Amino acid sequence: MALLLTGCADTGGIEHGNSAVIGTNTAMKRLFKQDARHNPVQAARVEALARAGAPAIIAQIESRAAQGALYQVQSRKGVSAYLSADGSLITLDQGFLSATRGLGGDLMSSEHARVIPMVLARREGAVERTFRHLNGDDRLVAERFVCRVENRGAREIPVPGGATAQTTFLAEICLSEGGELRNLYWVGQDGQLVQSRQWAGDWLGMIAILH
Template identity: 30%
Template structure:
């Protein structure tokens, strides 16, 4: 599991502990995958696959040891039974593993979620702003302008900046201009909850590099990001996040 998400976020917000035993059992049921296409259309298929169940493209029918692999609903149920706080499922596409993360800290709109080994993803209003311990980490991201569009399900243009670690451990800023468009509506049930959402697609381009990034968010009328597929950085690619318990 060490390659999926990583080391604890260095902040007071990550100080609260949670029951690791059963959640670790759930995380141990991670899914080994083989899909790595990061195009916009494929990304939407991958993200919705978390809701519908793992497809053969995302995960083999048998784990390495020969046992069956649980679908996301089963993993969510195991995590909910072991941890009483907010929960998400996350899958980094290049690593091809699905795991549960429990909330370990909250500071206003900023929420930190961690695996049992304290590997973390940090969000502001549902948009990914940092990771820790992945190698080539997303150190921070300025997302306020695009979040105002996405959470209000409103099309428009806005700027955002990623700051990530390159292969030599140097922090690199990546300013981007982003266009947000409204997509189709999507209703789905997951882990005992019903969501009525609108798909919001974000395409960001870096002027100084020939780089284009696509993110997708399934947003409720209350501005909750129920499901998303978000870019971490050039080396790590995309992560799909499914809300289990708000």
């Protein structure tokens, strides 16, 4: 993925819900110009989306210390696909990571139908989830987790433009035979995700998203 190299996120503050997952002074237009050097054809498509005012996210792959702007190319029933300037895709279901393409070791699918209403309603509870991703040999691997959603309370966090947002911070702690992962969500007063930090598989690791 054609991404702007940056420093890693402040994961200490993030784990406590008090920080922005990505620097709040990030400018999407500047990131796009950085991406444009890598793939002019896809960059032209993304530029057209940007000029048309398409919804956008900023995503950071923490294991690669890389981030970039992606623009919405498709949306249906709450599931939206976002395109980077090199043709890589991130698909979100109401903000919840459901698939990646073109990143290497991609998340092929995730089962998240039960966790979405729980998190957006700021409710605690337990769910089972299965993630399917490609390993280093491009083989499909399915991993089943037992997850617990915890409401960690109100958090005021910085957002782009120098403002702050009032959110509720929730942690989804998932256990499998292979270990533990933690997805983090900040839900705004409108019941939508403001930012999140979500697992995309062993190869990609955590993806932080400004929604």
